[in-house]
Amino acid sequence: MPTFKALRMAEEAGLDLVEVAPNADPPVTRIMDFGKFVYSQAKKDREARKSQKQVEVKEIRLRPKTTEHHMGFKVRNARGWLEDGNKVRVRIRFRGREITYPEVAMEQLQEIATELADIASVEQFPQMDGRTMLMVLAPKKN
Numbered sequence: 001m002p003t004f005k006a007l008r009m010a011e012e013a014g015l016d017l018v019e020v021a022p023n024a025d026p027p028v029t030r031i032m033d034f035g036k037f038v039y040s041q042a043k044k045d046r047e048a049r050k051s052q053k054q055v056e057v058k059e060i061r062l063r064p065k066t067t068e069h070h071m072g073f074k075v076r077n078a079r080g081w082l083e084d085g086n087k088v089r090v091r092i093r094f095r096g097r098e099i100t101y102p103e104v105a106m107e108q109l110q111e112i113a114t115e116l117a118d119i120a121s122v123e124q125f126p127q128m129d130g131r132t133m134l135m136v137l138a139p140k141k142n
Contacts, residue, residue: 124136
């Protein structure tokens with residue numbers, strides 16, 4: 001139908017003439033309340049954002065001389081976070097001359113990875129970052 005006729009119909013109904021598909025041949029338009037349409041779209045977008053789950057990255061900080069007991073409850077905390085669906089970053093910080101023995105830290109990280117292997121997978125393998133060694137664990141998909 002001609003544009004002027006569609007505009008007149010929209011005016012009579014007290015609504016707007018909105019172009020839905022401008023690239024179609026001929027262009028497709030719709031008679032609707034544009035303000036109400038924009039409001040409902042914004043409301044849908046807000047609801048979609050609310051339902052999204054944000055994945056947090058929790059962190060465990062250790063040292064090469066960390067005791068078994070201390071490491072045990074840190075791993076227990078990590079297990080809880082992984083079960084909640086969060087990622088866990090394990091950081092071993094070297095102080096002083098400890099940096100000359102990175103294999104000790106690597107051993108600790110491998111031990112943590114094997115303890116949590118049933119619920120987590122290694123997302124980022126251990127690597128040096130300045131005076132720290134990092135590893136990132138992500139929860140396994142069910």
